[in-house]
Amino acid sequence: MTRLHQRFPGQRARRSVLVVVLAGCALLVAYVLELHARFDWAQSTLEQIEPRHARLAGLLQAAPDIEVALERAASQLSGFVYPSSTTADRMGTDLQQRARQVAEAAGLSVINSRIAPGEDGELLESVRLVLTVQGTQSHLRQMLLTLPSEAPRIRLEALQVQAARGRGAIDRISAQFTLTVSRMKQ
Numbered sequence: 001m002t003r004l005h006q007r008f009p010g011q012r013a014r015r016s017v018l019v020v021v022l023a024g025c026a027l028l029v030a031y032v033l034e035l036h037a038r039f040d041w042a043q044s045t046l047e048q049i050e051p052r053h054a055r056l057a058g059l060l061q062a063a064p065d066i067e068v069a070l071e072r073a074a075s076q077l078s079g080f081v082y083p084s085s086t087t088a089d090r091m092g093t094d095l096q097q098r099a100r101q102v103a104e105a106a107g108l109s110v111i112n113s114r115i116a117p118g119e120d121g122e123l124l125e126s127v128r129l130v131l132t133v134q135g136t137q138s139h140l141r142q143m144l145l146t147l148p149s150e151a152p153r154i155r156l157e158a159l160q161v162q163a164a165r166g167r168g169a170i171d172r173i174s175a176q177f178t179l180t181v182s183r184m185k186q
Contacts, residue, residue, distance in 0.1 A: 077184070078151075078152070079151045079152065079153065080151075080152060080153045080182075081124065081152055081153070081181075081182045081183050081184055082094075082152050082181065082182070082183035082184070083183065083184065084183060084184045084185060084186045086183050088125065088127055088183075091127045091181055091183055092115035092127045092129070093115075094181075095115070095127060095129045095154065095179060095181045096113055096115060096129055098150060098154065099113065099129055099131050099154065099177070099179055100113065100131075102143055102146050102147060102150065102154075103131065103133050103143055105146070106135070106139050106140075106142035106143035106146060107135055107136070107138075107139035107142065108133040108134065108135035108139045108140065108143055108175075109133060109134045109135060110131065110132070110133055111132040111133060111134055111174070112130075112131070112132040113129060113130065113131045113132070114129070114130050115127060115128070115129055116128040116129070116130055118180055118182075122185075123184065123185055124182040124183065124184060124185065125182065125183055125185055126180050126181065126182040126183075127180065127181055127182075128157070128178060128179065128180050129177075129178070129179045129180075129181075130176065130177070130178055130179075131176070131177040131179060132174065132175070132176045132177075133174070133175050133176075133177070134164055134172060134173070134174050134175075135172065135173065135175075136171055136172060136173065137171075137173060140161070140173060140175055144156075147179075152181055152182075153181070154179050154180070154181055155179065155180045155181070155182075156177060156178075156179060157178040157179065157180050158176075158177070158178040159175060159176070159177055159178070160175065160176045161173055161174070161175045162174050162175075
């Protein structure tokens with residue numbers, strides 16, 4: 001038995017070894033639980049991120065198509081609005097010249113034109129022109145048919161038509177147009 005005691009020290013030493021082994025096991029269990037909690041967190045985060053990542057990957061893959069579409073949209077937009085580099089004064093002057101040319105080409109006489117401030121929206125800024133013309137109904141019809149072909153687009157906001165007054169006013173009308181053009185804000 002003395003040999004057995006030499007191989008196995010006293011009860012106190014055995015308890016100390018047992019406590020150290022149990023403490024090590026407890027630390028190991030705590031470490032494994034922490035790793036498991038972090039793994040679960042990482043899994044749930046990946047599940048949340050995965051759809052976003054797929055969308056971004058799709059956008060990256062579609063980037064050339066998107067750039068072509070943006071260029072096409074910008075070129076089409078130039079037919080409707082002035083570029084942001086155009087000043088409001090320049091827009092008003094250009095609108096006045098173009099509207100007079102369209103009216104005169106249609107056979108109308110321009111009586112008066114004045115540039116008025118337009119609306120200032122979130123994305124667009126506009127300039128108005130009040131144009132008074134005289135002529136026949138067919139001349140007025142011709143002008144109304146020609147306006148939509150102008151680029152950048154001239155929008156007709158209001159039109160007042162009345163019979164012309166004075167001598168020789170038979171079959172003549174007077175019309176007041178409110179025309180608008182817009183430009184992109186920067």
